[in-house]
Amino acid sequence: xxxxxxxxxxxxxxxxxxxxxxxxxxxxxxxxxxxxxxxxxxxxxxxxxxxxxxxxxxxxxxxxxxxxxxxxxxxxxxxxxxxxxxxxxxxxxxxxxxxxxxxxxxxxxxxxx
Amino acid sequence: xxxxxxxxxxxxxxxxxxxxxxxxxxxxxxxxxxxxxxxxxxxxxxxxxxxxxxxxxxxxxxxxxxxxxxxxxxxxxxxxxxxxxxxxxxxxxxxxxxxxxxxxxxxxxxxxx
Numbered sequence: 001x002x003x004x005x006x007x008x009x010x011x012x013x014x015x016x017x018x019x020x021x022x023x024x025x026x027x028x029x030x031x032x033x034x035x036x037x038x039x040x041x042x043x044x045x046x047x048x049x050x051x052x053x054x055x056x057x058x059x060x061x062x063x064x065x066x067x068x069x070x071x072x073x074x075x076x077x078x079x080x081x082x083x084x085x086x087x088x089x090x091x092x093x094x095x096x097x098x099x100x101x102x103x104x105x106x107x108x109x110x111x112x113x
Numbered sequence: 114x115x116x117x118x119x120x121x122x123x124x125x126x127x128x129x130x131x132x133x134x135x136x137x138x139x140x141x142x143x144x145x146x147x148x149x150x151x152x153x154x155x156x157x158x159x160x161x162x163x164x165x166x167x168x169x170x171x172x173x174x175x176x177x178x179x180x181x182x183x184x185x186x187x188x189x190x191x192x193x194x195x196x197x198x199x200x201x202x203x204x205x206x207x208x209x210x211x212x213x214x215x216x217x218x219x220x221x222x223x224x225x226x
Binding site for chain 2: 004006033040041042043045048058088090092099101102103104105106107109
């Protein structure tokens with residue numbers, strides 16, 4: 001079945017450490033997105049990519065980095081510059097048409113040790 | 114600027130009663146509106162969307178939503194609630210031509226037996 005796979009499901013970060021969250025999709029979607037979810041705040045956009053080798057900052061990009069070397073993959077790195085990384089991170093993808101629906105993975109929960 | 118508001122943090126209904134989860138939006142141009150549901154520690158599941166046409170949109174699991182342009186609302190409804198409908202519900206509007214979704218803060222639906 002086609003879908004979006006996020007790994008790991010749970011991740012722990014030590015002080016000063018960078019961690020990378022994986023997002024892979026086999027839906028043949030061009031556009032991919034990373035969101036951060038905090039209680040009571042809905043979802044906030046971190047980065048998005050509409051095509052391979054190109055990506056744009058979202059509303060809260062500081063302390064995060066991404067790459068888009070393959071159509072299927074859009075990994076997110078949470079750097080040590082992100083001072084409050086504890087959150088639930090969601091990856092999504094869609095075809096590049098405003099009428100299309102975004103499909104979501106099952107998320108990665110990141111916590112600080 | 115585009116925005117979405119879900120005025121209720123929580124909605125409580127008895128099983129078998131009708132339910133409504135409210136959403137209002139602000140967008141320039143034609144609105145593309147979406148409802149998603151999220152169960153604990155899972156990603157978002159798509160319920161329904163309004164793109165154009167009939168103001169009453171039918172979606173998954175017996176849910177429907179009514180688009181009201183004059184009131185800039187897109188309320189989610191179901192004629193008879195189930196305990197299994199208890200979850201977190203998000204309304205979202207698509208902004209511009211980037212495919213970016215702008216989310217409300219979410220409404221927790223609690224259906225009691």
